[in-house]
Amino acid sequence: xxxxxxxxxxxxxxxxxxxxxxxxxxxxxxxxxxxxxxxxxxxxxxxxxxxxxxxxxxxxxxxxxxxxxxxxxxxxxxxxxxxxxxxxxxxxxxxxxxxxxxxxxxxxxxxxxxxxxxxxxxxxxxxxxxxxxxxxxxxxxxxxxxxxxxxxxxxxxxxxxxxxxxxxxxxxxxxxxxxxxxxxxxxxxxxxxxxxxxxxxxxxxxxxxxxxxxxxxxxxxxxxxxxxxxxxxxxxxxxxxxxxxxxxxxxxxxxxxxx
Amino acid sequence: xxxxxxxxxxxxxxxxxxxxxxxxxxxxxxxxxxxxxxxxxxxxxxxxxxxxxxxxxxxxxxxxxxxxxxxxxxxxxxxxxxxxxxxxxxxxxxxxxxxxxxxxxxxxxxxxxxxxxxxxxxxxxxxxxxxxxxxxxxxxxxxxxxxxxxxxxxxxxxxxxxxxxxxxxxxxxxxxxxxxxxxxxxxxxxxxxxxxxxxxxxxxxxxxxxxxxxxxxxxxxxxxxxxxxxxxxxxxxxxxxxxxxxxxxxxxxxxxxxxxxxxxxxxxxxxxxxxxxxxxxxxxxxxxxxxxxxxxxxxxxxxxxxxxxxxxxxxxxxxxxxxxxxxxxxxxxxxxxxxxxxxxxxxxxxxxxxxxxxxxxxxxxxxxxxxxxxxxxxxxxxxxxxxxxxxxxxxxxxxxxxxxxxxxxxxxxxxxxxxxxxxxxxxxxxxxxxxxxxxxx
Ligand code: SF4
Numbered sequence: 001x002x003x004x005x006x007x008x009x010x011x012x013x014x015x016x017x018x019x020x021x022x023x024x025x026x027x028x029x030x031x032x033x034x035x036x037x038x039x040x041x042x043x044x045x046x047x048x049x050x051x052x053x054x055x056x057x058x059x060x061x062x063x064x065x066x067x068x069x070x071x072x073x074x075x076x077x078x079x080x081x082x083x084x085x086x087x088x089x090x091x092x093x094x095x096x097x098x099x100x101x102x103x104x105x106x107x108x109x110x111x112x113x114x115x116x117x118x119x120x121x122x123x124x125x126x127x128x129x130x131x132x133x134x135x136x137x138x139x140x141x142x143x144x145x146x147x148x149x150x151x152x153x154x155x156x157x158x159x160x161x162x163x164x165x166x167x168x169x170x171x172x173x174x175x176x177x178x179x180x181x182x183x184x185x186x187x188x189x190x191x192x193x194x195x196x197x198x199x200x201x202x203x204x205x206x207x208x209x210x211x212x213x214x215x216x217x218x219x220x221x222x223x224x225x226x227x228x229x230x231x232x233x234x235x236x237x238x239x240x241x242x243x244x245x246x247x248x249x250x251x252x253x254x255x256x257x258x259x
Numbered sequence: 260x261x262x263x264x265x266x267x268x269x270x271x272x273x274x275x276x277x278x279x280x281x282x283x284x285x286x287x288x289x290x291x292x293x294x295x296x297x298x299x300x301x302x303x304x305x306x307x308x309x310x311x312x313x314x315x316x317x318x319x320x321x322x323x324x325x326x327x328x329x330x331x332x333x334x335x336x337x338x339x340x341x342x343x344x345x346x347x348x349x350x351x352x353x354x355x356x357x358x359x360x361x362x363x364x365x366x367x368x369x370x371x372x373x374x375x376x377x378x379x380x381x382x383x384x385x386x387x388x389x390x391x392x393x394x395x396x397x398x399x400x401x402x403x404x405x406x407x408x409x410x411x412x413x414x415x416x417x418x419x420x421x422x423x424x425x426x427x428x429x430x431x432x433x434x435x436x437x438x439x440x441x442x443x444x445x446x447x448x449x450x451x452x453x454x455x456x457x458x459x460x461x462x463x464x465x466x467x468x469x470x471x472x473x474x475x476x477x478x479x480x481x482x483x484x485x486x487x488x489x490x491x492x493x494x495x496x497x498x499x500x501x502x503x504x505x506x507x508x509x510x511x512x513x514x515x516x517x518x519x520x521x522x523x524x525x526x527x528x529x530x531x532x533x534x535x536x537x538x539x540x541x542x543x544x545x546x547x548x549x550x551x552x553x554x555x556x557x558x559x560x561x562x563x564x565x566x567x568x569x570x571x572x573x574x575x576x577x578x579x580x581x582x583x584x585x586x587x588x589x590x591x592x593x594x595x596x597x598x599x600x601x602x603x604x605x606x607x608x609x610x611x612x613x614x615x616x617x618x619x620x621x622x623x624x625x626x627x628x629x630x631x632x633x634x635x636x637x638x639x640x641x642x643x644x645x646x647x648x649x650x651x652x653x654x655x656x657x658x659x660x661x662x663x664x665x666x667x668x669x670x671x672x673x674x675x676x677x678x679x680x681x682x683x684x685x686x687x688x689x690x691x692x693x694x695x696x697x698x699x700x
Contacts, residue, residue: 066689081693082700105689116700119662120693122686204655206663 001027003053005060005257007249008045009080010038010067013103013131014216017045018246019059024090024254028052029243038070046073060257062249066104076256081109081120083248088212089115090251091238096210099198099227100244101217103131108201110208118208121201128164129197131217137190140170141183149220152191155184161193169193188222195226202231211235214244260471264328276321284314301576303547306507308535312515315531316360319521320401326350327405331470334407334427337520338416340438340459340611342486342603345524346479347470350405353521354390357404361389362565362677363514364400371678373398384646385677387423394430407433409469411462415440415617417649434469436462440611443618447609455608479603482524487598492532493519494592499539500583500634504548505556506539508581510572511549512588513563519591554579555698558630560586560623560657561642561650562676567684574688578695584634586626590615593626620653624660631667637698638668645675670694 003019011034019028030048035041050056063071064083071077080100088098088111095111095118106129110118123129127136138148159181163169169190176186202211211233217223218241228235238244287310293299326332333349335341341351361367371385373392381388393399410433412424421437428435438458441451467473493516499506507515515535522528542548557575559582564571575582594613599606615623627639639661641654654671661669672690675681 066685079689079693079696082696117693117697119668120697122690204659206659 001053003028003049003059005250005253006049006062007083007246007251007253008042008061008063008065008071008074009083009243009245009249010034010042010063010065010071011080011102011245012066012105014242015041015045015065015067016243016246017042017049018243018250019049020247020250020254022254024251026240026243026247026250029240029246031242034067038067039072042071042073060253062253062256064245064249075253078249078252080245081107081117083245083252084214085109085111085117085248086115086251087244087246087248088214088238091240091244091247092212092236094210095208096212096236097202097205097208098212098214099202100213100215101131101194101198101223102215103135106130106198106201106215108198108205110205111212119205121205123197123201126164127166128169129194129201131215133166133169133194134190134217134220136166137169137173137187140173141177141186143183143187146219148187149191149222151184152187152222153225155182155188157185158188158192159185161186161189164193164197191222191226192230195223195230199227199230207231207233209233213237214241216242218242260330261328264325268322268325268329271325272322277318280314280317280321284310287313298573298576301551302572303542303549303551306511306515306535306538308515308531308538311531311534312517315522315527316517323350323352323405324401324403325405331408332405333409333411333466333469334424335411336413336416336420336424338611338614338616339411339413340607341411342479342482342524342607343459343463343466343474344409344411345482346474347466347472349409349466349470351521352404352407354393355386356517356521357393357399357401358386358389358677359517359563359565361393361400363568365566366398366400367566367677368679370396370398381678381680384417384419384423384648385675386646387419389677390423391426394427407431409433409466410435411438412436413438413440413611415611415614417616417647419648434465436465438462438611440617443612445619447612452605452608452612455612456604459604459607476603480600483598483603483606484600485526485529486523487595487600488529489519489523489525489532490592490595490598492529492536493588494595496532496536496539497584497589497592499536499543502543503556503635504546504550504553505581505583505634506542506548508549508572508583509559509585509588510563510568510582512585513565513568516588516591548581550576550579550581552579553581555637556581556583556635558582558584558586558627558634558636558639559642560627560639560654561644562587562647564642564674564682565677566679567682570684574691575695580695580698582640583636584630586615586623586630589626589630616649620657623653624657627657627661628665628667631661631665636667638670638694640694641669641671642676643671643673645673645681646678647676668694668698 004022063074063077068077098109112118337355370392371388373396374388597610658669661667
C-alpha cells in the first residue's frame, strides 16, 4: 500500500481519515466516533496508520469538517463544502446537486461541470433538518439508530410531525405514543419532516440534476426513498458516502504536494 | 426654556466639554496611536479622520445631554425629514443611531433586556427594543439622553417606527408628527408627492409651537443646501471605492456615516466629509488600500452587524478580501440629486419618498447589480437581518437572481444588526470560509 496523501474530516459525530495513492484512489480509511480531545484522536489515527505503513514522512494531511481548526497535524484546512464537492466530483466524474446530511449540519452543494462549487446552502441555526433530529427522536422511542430507516419503511401509514424544533418534536412524539400511535408511522413522519427541511434548501439553491447524496445517514434506506419521493429525482450515491469530505481533503493534499 | 438650564448647557458644553473634546482630538491627530490589537499585517492603519469622527459623535451626545431646558429636543427616525426641525433650532436625536452606538459598545443586551422584561417581544426590531429599553431605564453608554419635546416618525423605512414612536409619544406625553410616505413600486405618482408635501406643510405649525418660534424659510433653504452638499460629498466618498485597491472598506463607512445620518444640514458636517474625501484621495495617490493585499472585492447588502464589525473586517481581510461598497451606506448618498434648493418642500417630499426601503425589491436588485458592475466586485454578501424585515424581504430571490441571472456569487448570512443572540459566529465563520473558497475556485 503506497499512500501519497491524507485527508481527515472531523465532523460533529464521527472522525474519518482517508489515505489515497498517487492516482487519487482510496487505499486506506478509518472512522471512529468523535472524541472531544480531537488532537489526541488524530494522533491515534496517525499511529494506527504508521503501524501499517511504517513511515508517514512527506505525506501531507489536510483537515476539513467542523473541527478542522483543531487538527494541528494538518498542513492546511479547507471547508467541508469545498472538500465534499471535490470528493464527490472525483468519484462520480460529474457535477450535480449534492445533499450531505451530517450530525449537526446539513448542506446542499451545487457542483459545476468542472467540479467547482457553484452555490451552497446550509441548515440554519438549529438542529432541525440534521441527523441529530433523527438521532434524538430514535433515542426517545428506544429504536436503535441503525434500524430507524428499516422500521420506518415497514410502516403502512404515516403521521405528520408538525414541529420543526427537535425538542418540541420529542414532546410531540411522547404525546402521540401516549395516544396509542404506533412507532412505525411516527418514524416515517419524522423522516418526512427532516427531508422536507432539506429539500427546501435544495429548492433555495435550485436543483441541478443529478441528485447526489453523501454523509452518514445514507446508511438509512428511508432517507434515500423519501428524498426521491419529495424531489421526484433519482438519487445517486458515491461508493463511500461517509468519506467524501475526507477524500476531497486528501485530493487537495495530493494537489498541494504536486505543486 | 430656563436660564439655569442654559447656563448649565453653556458651562458643560461650550466651556468645558467642547474644548476638552477638541484638545483630545488634536492630541490623537498629533500622535496617532494604533491599538496593539489592530491587525496591521492585513489592514492599513485606521483613517486619520477617525479622531474627528469621534469628536463629532461625542460632542453630539454631549450637547444632547444638556439640551433639555435649553433647546427644544426632537427624536426622529433615520429617514425623517429633519431639515424643518433644524431650521427651528431643535436638537435632534436619532434613536437608531443611538442603538447602533449601543451595539458597537456592546451595551445592547442589557438595555433591550429592559424592554423585553416590560413585555416587548424579541420579534420587534432590535433598534426599537434598545430605544424602548433606554426610555424605560435611562440606560445608555453616552451618559444621558435628552427627553424629547417632539417626535417625528416617517414611514419611509418601515412600519415598525409607526408603532414604536406611538409608544414613545405615550410615555413622554409629547406630540408625534407622523409623515406617511406611500410605497414607490416603480414611480412616485404626483398625488403621492402632493400628499407627502401636504403632511410636511401641516407639520410646520406643530413644530413651530413646540419650538416657540416661526420657521425662517431662508434658514430652511440654507440647511437643505448644507444637507445636499454633505450628501453629495458622501456620494463621492462612496464612489472612491471604484479604485483598486479601495481606499475605504464598508466597515469604515459604517462608522464614518454617523454624521451624514444625524448631523445633516450643518456646516461642520460638510467640512468633515470634505476632509475625509481629501484623505481618501491622498491614499489613492499613494496606492494605499483599506485591505493591504486586496485580491477580491465584495458588496454588502443590508444593515451592518454592529457588534462584530472588526471581526468581519479581519476575517475577510485575512483572505485579501475588501468589502468595498454597500447598499446601506449608499442609501444616504443616492438621494443627493433629488434635493432641490429652489422648491424646498417639493424637494423634501420627493427625496423622502425615495429611500431604498420605500421602493420595490426590484429596485434593490437593480442597485446591487449596478454596484457590482460599477465597483468591479466579485460577489455579494446579503445579511439577512432578523430585525429589519423590509430590508431582508426578497433577499432569497435577490440572491438567487444574482447567481442565476447575472452569474454573481452571493452569500446569505443570517444575523441581526443589534441582537447578538440571533448571531452564531461558528455558523457565520463556516459559511464565510466556504464562500471565500468558492470565490477563489
Ligand atoms: S425595522 Fe429596519 S428600517 Fe425599521 S427601524 Fe428597524 S432597522 Fe430601521
